[in-house]
Ligand SMILES: Nc1ncnc2c1ncn2[C@@H]1O[C@H](COP(=O)(O)OP(=O)(O)OP(=O)(O)O)[C@@H](O)[C@H]1O
């Protein structure tokens with residue numbers, strides 16, 4: 001069973017002469033235990049692809065299945081529940097809450113999702129690995145881009161989701177950190193049997209990926 005499946009998915013924005021086709025007849029599946037990379041230039045449809053995959057927006061046509069459930073058949077509430085319990089998003093804009101310290105960003109996860117978050121020891125190891133401990137008392141506007149990016153990754157992983165969807169998670173990181181994050185994502189996919197899907201233009205991540213797709217003008221093609 002695929003954990004994520006897109007069948008003939010297209011997404012258009014706007015109408016008439018200003019219409020943009022962001023995704024064209026995309027077919028895609030992802031399974032547990034693999035790190036999948038989707039590589040493409042700016043404007044190629046990466047964020048659109050990822051947000052549709054995670055049920056954050058609906059396609060214009062085609063079908064999206066998350067853990068074998070067609071999301072258009074789910075109530076809003078049921079979809080929210082799946083997103084909360086099954087999917088960890090690392091979004092392009094990080095989406096940290098501006099008035100909360102880094103520590104409180106994690107506490108917020110505890111409030112929204114009350115169970116099955118990472119046990120303390122594993123969480124400490126994650127903070128350590130991503131170099132977040134010195135940042136715990138800071139607010140998002142006191143963080144550099146790379147620091148905010150690492151906090152956003154840790155926050156997504158803290159909820160211990162089965163599916164991790166990451167949008168340009170390494171854009172602000174130096175090469176050493178990119179390698180760490182690449183290894184971490186591969187480890188999570190392989191050891192914990194999760195599905196990790198990363199959209200990026202960062203080809204430094206390619207060595208860690210089990211599968212690689214290119215996306216160009218909204219068209220997806222597998223290259224590995
Ligand atoms: N909400 C929207 N309304 C109108 N057009 C949109 C919307 N979202 C995306 N688009 C258009 O769809 C196309 C794909 O956008 P998308 O954000 O998916 O690209 P991307 O590959 O993530 O780019 P980047 O690397 O710059 O983040 C672009 O032409 C964009 O302008």
Ligand SMILES: [Mg+2]
Nearest residue numbers: 046047048092
């Ligand atoms: Mg994008």
